[in-house]
Amino acid sequence: MPVKIFKSKIAYAEEIAESVHKLNIPLNEGETIEFQAGQFVNLLVAPGVRRSYSVASPPSYNTGIDLIADSVIGGPGSQFFANSKVGDEVEFLGPLGNFVYKEEEKPAYIFATGTGAVPFISMVTYALETLNTTRQIKLFLGFRHERNVFYKDHFERLASNFSNFEFILSLSQPEGDWQGYRGRITEHYLKAVETEKNFAGYVCGSRKMIDDVVLNLTNAGVVKENIYYEQYY
Ligand SMILES: Cc1cc2nc3c(=O)[nH]c(=O)nc-3n(C[C@H](O)[C@H](O)[C@H](O)COP(=O)(O)OP(=O)(O)OC[C@H]3O[C@@H](n4cnc5c(N)ncnc54)[C@H](O)[C@@H]3O)c2cc1C
Known part of the structure; x- marks a missing residue:
């Protein structure tokens, strides 16, 4: 290209x-x-x-x-x-850039916070709507407050249209009557990784966020070579 x-x-x-x-x-x-x-x-x-x-x-x-x-x-x-x-x-x-969606048989587990979500809007939409992928895709997306959240409706629409896509949105400091998941995404994905370790991991964010996710996943038994990432700063 x-x-x-x-x-x-x-x-x-x-x-x-x-x-x-x-x-x-x-x-x-x-x-x-x-x-x-x-x-x-x-x-x-x-x-x-x-x-x-x-x-x-x-x-x-x-x-x-x-x-x-x-x-x-x-x-x-x-x-x-x-x-x-x-x-x-x-x-x-x-x-x-080379941080691109690759269609594979194993599930795709995606980890992002804040604007680290941006490439995954493109990737998840493409995988589901264009490729009609049948692989399982889980998106773990974290924000601090409700007022920081963007594209919630888009991902919720995809999750209701495609049963192989799961959207786990968690707020670390929710205000008001937030009904969704709470806390950092770490606790949510560590639970998921207990039963599934053979997935392609996609991570986007700061150096620190990427290091944390890679360390947590590899400690939980995920193979490092299966984790792809894009560092913003
Ligand atoms: C491949 C790639 C894709 C990117 N895509 C996006 C995107 O889609 N959306 C987006 O918002 N940003 C994205 N970024 C980050 C973006 O390029 C800029 O770094 C960001 O917008 C800050 O630029 P600035 O000129 O305002 O700050 P700068 O003057 O460049 O930054 C000042 C300092 O802040 C640090 N810094 C930069 N970003 C952050 C941050 N988010 N939190 C804390 N410290 C930070 C920098 O390391 C620097 O030391 C991407 C970066 C890369 C490398």
Whole structure:
């Protein structure tokens, strides 16, 4: 898949959860981007400054690409997402990266917190809707508060449409009358791993989060080579 520079105008820009911003960047007429679910693009966020962002939308959506980023860090990438408006010009380079969905027979267990969920929006949607995979897919997704949560409805819709997909959403510091899972995702996935160790593990997030998940899984008997990961920072 050739890496190209794309220049376009933002078609959608909304804050979809507290300090979490979604952009849709359509392609110009006649342009196509062929990417694999899980890949990222390199976005020009300020003159001479680039940051990487996973493509949230699956390859089958022919509406350009969706990107989702949080703006808490406050650096140039955060500011770009927080301040972008419909009609703003953007430039990105892509597709990039090897952290992609691989169809296999064994189950896929996915571990993410916060914006680490972004590549899995693309991967899970692609696996279920496009590949019609019959493998078991479990997504363990953690946020701190309810106000940080994004794409809950999307994953819940997939879980109700596809019986082989299970969505375990857990809040570490829920407020109000949160009815779902509580605590860090660790306790939930360690329970699942007691009975199933032969799966392909996908992890995305900070170095620390990845190290924790890999250590917990390998201590529980999962083979390290079966765990794929993407490090954001
Ligand atoms: C392959 C890849 C894909 C990525 N995809 C996404 C994505 O889809 N969505 C997304 O929100 N981000 C994503 N990132 C992270 C993104 O590229 C930026 O690092 C992030 O937006 C912060 O950029 P900034 O310019 O605001 O901060 P910077 O000025 O670049 O960062 C300042 C400091 O904060 C640290 N830092 C960066 N991010 C975080 C964080 N989340 N929490 C704590 N400390 C942090 C950095 O290590 C740095 O020391 C991805 C990174 C990579 C490498």
